[in-house]
Structures are given as C-alpha cells and as structure tokens.
C-alpha cells in the first residue's frame with residue numbers, strides 16, 4: 001500500500017466513523033423505551049417490531065464502529081492490509097469498501 005492510499009483509507013475511515021456515530025445517536029434516540037399506554041394494539045405491535053429492527057441496526061452499527069476504530073489503530077502497522085489467514089495483500093478496492101477487512105476475499109469466505 002502506498003502512503004497516498006494509506007491516507008485515502010484513513011480519511012475514508014474517519015468519515016465513516018463520523019457517519020456511524022451520527023447513525024448510532026439517532027438509533028439510540030428511537031430505540032429508547034417509550035410509554036406504550038396510549039397506543040392501540042396495532043400501533044403498539046408496530047412499535048415493538050420497529051424496536052427490534054432498530055435494535056438490530058444499532059448493534060450492527062456499533063460492531064462496525066468498533067471494527068473501523070480498530071482498523072484506524074492498525075493502519076500504521078506494516079502488516080495492515082495483509083490477509084491474516086494467507087498473508088496475501090488485500091486489494092485496495094476491498095479495503096476501501098471495507099477498511100475493517102482483515103482477510104482477503106478468498107479467506108473471508
């Protein structure tokens with residue numbers, strides 16, 4: 001990986017972290033338990049289902065955030081960008097799409 005690619009990737013991770021932090025704040029806001037007393041049964045059911053969907057999205061966003069923070073920490077390491085399994089260089093396009101990728105496409109399967 002060239003220095004320019006590393007910088008591009010770093011900026012990409014930072015931008016993604018900011019976006020995720022915003023998403024997480026928004027999801028935390030809507031998954032906060034609300035009083036259901038005033039709702040009719042259908043609205044209450046809808047609300048419970050939505051809570052589930054949003055909780056899943058929140059967990060996924062938190063996971064991704066942790067992965068990206070870890071990638072940002074590791075990005076200066078000489079072994080960053082190499083597959084942990086086979087040691088092959090992970091293609092830059094894959095890292096750009098998924099900076100937290102620790103395996104090449106082949107080994108990730």
Ligand SMILES: [Zn+2]
Nearest residue numbers: 083086104107
């Ligand atoms: Zn591999």
